[in-house]
Amino acid sequence: MGHAPLHNYFAAQLEGLARQGVLTPGAPLAIAVSGGPDSMALAQLCLDCAASQHPLHILTVDHGLRPESADEAAQVCAWAQTQGGVTAHQLHWQKDEEAGGNVQEQARLGRYALMAQWCVDNDVDLLLTAHHQDDQAETVLMRLGRGSGVDGLSAMRGRQQLQTAAGSQVTLLRPLLGVPKQALVQFANSRKLPTVNDPSNHAQKYARSRHRAFLSSEEAEGLGLSVQRLTQTARTMQRAADALDAATDKLATQSITAMPLGYLKVQLAPLFAEEEELRLRLMRLVIGAFNPGTFPIEEEQLLRLWQWVIGRGIAGQGADAPRYTIRGLLLEKAGATDDPSLFVMREPRAIAQPLRLCDAPCVWDGRFALTGDEGGGGNDLWCLPVAALGINKVRDELTGAAAAQFAAAPPMARGTVPALATIGDDGEARMVGLLTDKGGFRPFLQAKTPLILPESQKFEGESPK
Numbered sequence: 001m002g003h004a005p006l007h008n009y010f011a012a013q014l015e016g017l018a019r020q021g022v023l024t025p026g027a028p029l030a031i032a033v034s035g036g037p038d039s040m041a042l043a044q045l046c047l048d049c050a051a052s053q054h055p056l057h058i059l060t061v062d063h064g065l066r067p068e069s070a071d072e073a074a075q076v077c078a079w080a081q082t083q084g085g086v087t088a089h090q091l092h093w094q095k096d097e098e099a100g101g102n103v104q105e106q107a108r109l110g111r112y113a114l115m116a117q118w119c120v121d122n123d124v125d126l127l128l129t130a131h132h133q134d135d136q137a138e139t140v141l142m143r144l145g146r147g148s149g150v151d152g153l154s155a156m157r158g159r160q161q162l163q164t165a166a167g168s169q170v171t172l173l174r175p176l177l178g179v180p181k182q183a184l185v186q187f188a189n190s191r192k193l194p195t196v197n198d199p200s201n202h203a204q205k206y207a208r209s210r211h212r213a214f215l216s217s218e219e220a221e222g223l224g225l226s227v228q229r230l231t232q233t234a235r236t237m238q239r240a241a242d243a244l245d246a247a248t249d250k251l252a253t254q255s256i257t258a259m260p261l262g263y264l265k266v267q268l269a270p271l272f273a274e275e276e277e278l279r280l281r282l283m284r285l286v287i288g289a290f291n292p293g294t295f296p297i298e299e300e301q302l303l304r305l306w307q308w309v310i311g312r313g314i315a316g317q318g319a320d321a322p323r324y325t326i327r328g329l330l331l332e333k334a335g336a337t338d339d340p341s342l343f344v345m346r347e348p349r350a351i352a353q354p355l356r357l358c359d360a361p362c363v364w365d366g367r368f369a370l371t372g373d374e375g376g377g378g379n380d381l382w383c384l385p386v387a388a389l390g391i392n393k394v395r396d397e398l399t400g401a402a403a404a405q406f407a408a409a410p411p412m413a414r415g416t417v418p419a420l421a422t423i424g425d426d427g428e429a430r431m432v433g434l435l436t437d438k439g440g441f442r443p444f445l446q447a448k449t450p451l452i453l454p455e456s457q458k459f460e461g462e463s464p465k
Contacts, residue, residue: 006041006045006179006183006184006187007045007048007049009178009179010045010049010175010176011049013175013176014049014050014175017173017175022126022159022171022173023054023126025053026053026054026055027054027125027126028054028055028056028057028122028123028124028125028126029046029050029054029055029056029057029124029126029127029128030057030058030059030115030118030119030124030126030127030128031043031046031056031057031058031059031127031128032059032060032061032111032115032127032128032129032130033058033059033060033076033080033130034060034061034072034076034196034198035060035072035073035075035076035194035195035196036130036195036196036197036198037184037185037188037189037193037195038130038131038132038176038181038184038185038188039129039130040076040079040188040193040194040195041130041176041184041185041187041188041191041193042128042129042130042175042176042184043058043080043086044187044188044191044193045187046086046128047083047085047086051084051085051086052085055085055087056085056086056087057086057087057088057089057122057124058076058077058080058086058087058088058089059089059091059114059115059118059127060073060076060077060088060089060090060091061073061090061091061092061093061111061114061115062090062091062092062093063093063095063107063110063111064092064093064094064095065095065103065107066198068196072196073090074090075194075196076088076090077089077090079193079194089118091114091115091118092114093107093110093111093114095107104206104208109453109454110454110456112162112172112451112453113164113165113453113454113455113456114456115127116162116163116164116168116170116453116456117164117456119170120164120168120170124170125170125171126170126171126173127162127170127171127172127173128172128173128174128175129172129173129174130176130184131156131174131176131177132176132177132179132180132181132184133176133177133178133179133180133181133227133228133231134180134181134212134215134227135156135177135181136155136156136177136230136231136234137215137226137227137228137230137231137234138208138211138212138215139155139156139234140153140155140230140231140233140234141211141214141215141225141230142207142208142211143155145211149299150237150240150241150244151237151241151296153233153234153237154234154237154238154240154241155234155237155238156174156177156234157174157238158173158174158175158177159171159172159173159174160172160174160450160451161450161451162450162451162453163292163450163451163452163453164453164456165362165363165452165453165454165455165456166361166362166363167361167362167363167369167442169450172451177231178231180227215227215230244277244278244281244447245281245447245448246447247278248278248281248282248285248447249446249447251270251271251274251278251282252282252285252445252446252447254267254270255267255268255269255270255271255282256282256286256445258441258443258445259409259441260405260440260441261405261406261409261413261417261434261441262345262346262365262367262368262413262416262417262418262441263343263344263345263346263409263410263413263416264286264289264342264343264344264345264443265334265341265342265343265344266286266341266342266343266344267339267341268309268335268340268341268342269339269340279306280299280302280303280306281447283302283305283306283309284296284297284302285445285446285447286342286344287305287326287327287329288444288449289344289443289444289445290328290329290346290365290366290367290443290444291327291328291366291452292366292444292449292450292452294327294452297326297327301326305324305326305331308321308324309333309342323412325347328346328347328350329344329345329346329347329350330344330345330346330347330348330412331343331344331345332345332410332412334410343410343412343413345410345412345413345416346365346367346413346416348385348387348412348415348416351365351385351387351416352364352365352366354382354383354384354385354388354423354429355370355382355383355384356381356382356383357370357381357382357383357420357438358381363442364383364418364439365385365416365418367418367441367442367443368383368418368435368439368440368441368442369439369440369442370383370435370438370439371438371439380422381420381421381422381432381438382420382421382422382423382429383418383419383420383435383438383439384418384419384421384429385415385416385417385418385419386414386415386416386417386418386419386434387415387416388421388429389419389421389429389431391414391415393431394406394414394419394431395407395414397431398434402433402434402436406434417434417435418434418435418439419431419432419433419434419435420432420433420434420435420438
């Protein structure tokens, strides 16, 4: 923290957010509080510095992974009830016993999903977490060990977008990234805040715990891998990543056209004029446009894809192959030699299942934002791919502008176009029309993608306000 008192530092962060237009007068704030000293310090700082101008809501999640977790969440709520100017809300996450993989990662995404959905349901746009300087250093060190590039070593941002499964967004703020953990612990102790200790934070079976232990060792300091140096690396990489993202976004506006029926057209000439890094970033953006927030595509895969784009043979998909499949997408070369282009469309076998329109608003197939049916007829309408109705049958039924658009689409894209249909008692689907006023194509064409969250579980329980 240097010479600046913690209160002054936190107040300066809030003032900066206000100058940027992120924090508006009277805007409610949600605060993620686990009960540890870091998050309890954040809650107290918000009470000290923001409660007079902003409604405060503490969100605490019981993950159910330890016997003590329910009592710890209840302790947070009990403390909040003794404070003025804040409400507390206890959320419950349940582990999916059938899901494999990293339990901590599942719990992290599940926690964010619950909190983000609560924010959406309660018209709260900002969610604060207590990530601090030591957390940032651990993230950099872990990603360095994985061979991450500029984006990975940028680590955590002070501001990030969270996106729910239905497409709503909440802004995640980390106002304490420049604060050492020890300063927060000392502050929590000095204010006699009730805190809990999660033993999993020190369990050596978790990679983050091992990196945390290494950073506190003399060996790390001797190698120049101090918390301060690693967080400096993150700041440097963030500036580089921001510059590359801006250049990628500019290139995207020059080269990518989103077609209303749900596919992209990429003009390749602007890419050929750029450096390799920007070419690869543009291709990564294209691949992620239908499914933003998924695990980043590996550089080796991008390089193989680009080799196909420029006409160099590779195993299985040679230079002359007109199409290339990757991550549920189908890429097709088009255009003349002097003006080449790519069509990027959903691979037919990877398309999403039909969806009742009454389940909107939501995002269908990662591509189309469905707005629902305000007229009340949504129970009878389904969104489904044209292939389910029969491509030739749909073509023959369309007229006017819709028929012209459909005819102009690449043949391989026509079956993936969404249509509205009714499904009779006999199970037969009957087309009403193409998806027009009930939704639209919404590819994510920005270099910086939000964190896409899984569908949140039902909200249960709330402490007295």
